[in-house]
Amino acid sequence: LAKTTQPISMDSYEGQEVNITCSHNNIATNDYITWYQQFPSQGPRFIIQGYKTKVTNEVASLFIPADRKSSTLSLPRVSLSDTAVYYCLVGERNYGQNFVFGPGTRLSVLP
Amino acid sequence: DTEVTQTPKHLVMGMTNKKSLKCEQHMGHRAMYWYKQKAKKPPELMFVYSYEKLSINESVPSRFSPECPNSSLLNLHLHALQPEDSALYLCASSQGPAEEAFFGQGTRLTVV
Numbered sequence: 209l210a211k212t213t214q215p216i217s218m219d220s221y222e223g224q225e226v227n228i229t230c231s232h233n234n235i236a237t238n239d240y241i242t243w244y245q246q247f248p249s250q251g252p253r254f255i256i257q258g259y260k261t262k263v264t265n266e267v268a269s270l271f272i273p274a275d276r277k278s279s280t281l282s283l284p285r286v287s288l289s290d291t292a293v294y295y296c297l298v299g300e301r302n303y304g305q306n307f308v309f310g311p312g313t314r315l316s317v318l319p
Numbered sequence: 320d321t322e323v324t325q326t327p328k329h330l331v332m333g334m335t336n337k338k339s340l341k342c343e344q345h346m347g348h349r350a351m352y353w354y355k356q357k358a359k360k361p362p363e364l365m366f367v368y369s370y371e372k373l374s375i376n377e378s379v380p381s382r383f384s385p386e387c388p389n390s391s392l393l394n395l396h397l398h399a400l401q402p403e404d405s406a407l408y409l410c411a412s413s414q415g416p417a418e419e420a421f422f423g424q425g426t427r428l429t430v431v
Contacts, residue, residue: 242419251323251409251422252362295361301416307352309361 212296212310219316226283228313230296233277241272241279242297244309252295252309255281291317325410325423333431334400340426342393342410351393352420353385354409362409368393400430 213231220226232241240259244252256263258270258279269282283290293312323344332338342351350369354362367375368387376385382404384396393410407427411420 249407249425249427251411251425252420253422254419257419307367307411307413307420308364312361 212298214294214296214311214313216311217314217316219318220286221318222287223285226286226290226315226317228281228283228294228296228315229278230281230298230310231278232296232298235276235298236300238300239276239298240301241270241276242299243268243270243281244295244297246293246295246312255294286315286317288317288319291315323410323412323421323423325408325426327426328424329427329429331429331431332397332400334402336400337396337398339397340395340408340410340428342395342412342423343391344412344421345391346412346414346421347390348412348414348421349390350413350416351387352411352413353393353395354411355404356407356409356425366395397428400428402430405429 240257242257243255245255246252256265256268256270258272260272260276263270271280281294293314295312296310297308299308326341330338352367353365355365356362364377365379366385371387371390382399386394405428407425409422409425411422413420
């Protein structure tokens with residue numbers, strides 16, 4: 209499994225765009241990149257998944273450069289309710305591998 | 320219904336007790352997962368069931384025993400646990416390996 213590295217924590221202010229980068233230098237050809245959000249005492253919640261270039265949904269964008277050795281989760285105009293831990297997962301699309309969590313980034317959104 | 324329901328929400332058990340955690344989903348998902356999460360740490364994968372068969376056991380001690388009675392239910396039987404097993408136990412399900420996983424709210428387990 210590709211090892212992932214994320215910043216331990218980040219601070220932002222309401223209304224700003226937040227970019228969280230995940231490094232995965234030994235990502236394999238068949239690996240996908242998935243991001244989850246977790247609030248305290250709750251289960252993680254899927255945000256977005258991608259393989260290359262850019263993926264966008266109603267809550268976030270995922271940017272993946274051509275070499276795929278990193279990825280950036282972009283949250284537009286964050287609010288206080290976006291304060292959570294964000295996990296980057298990298299693995300093949302088979303049961304188990306795609307659901308091994310990295311260390312996570314604790315995002316604090318300040319008023 | 321996009322819910323994964325876990326019961327109980329909280330559990331306190333002694334080291335000699337036997338208890339079970341229950342997880343249920345009615346989304347028709349064919350994969351179900353157990354995770355253990357300690358405070359301020361990421362969830363750690365314990366078991367994966369695919370089509371009701373155990374496909375992954377991440378070297379979990381035998382005092383944790385999973386069971387998948389049918390495609391909607393997943394149990395985790397607990398016996399002779401240690402205080403260090405106290406954690407949040409999360410259940411998840413997914414339609415397929417490429418699909419997003421849906422997580423339950425977890426069971427907060429305390430071993431005394």
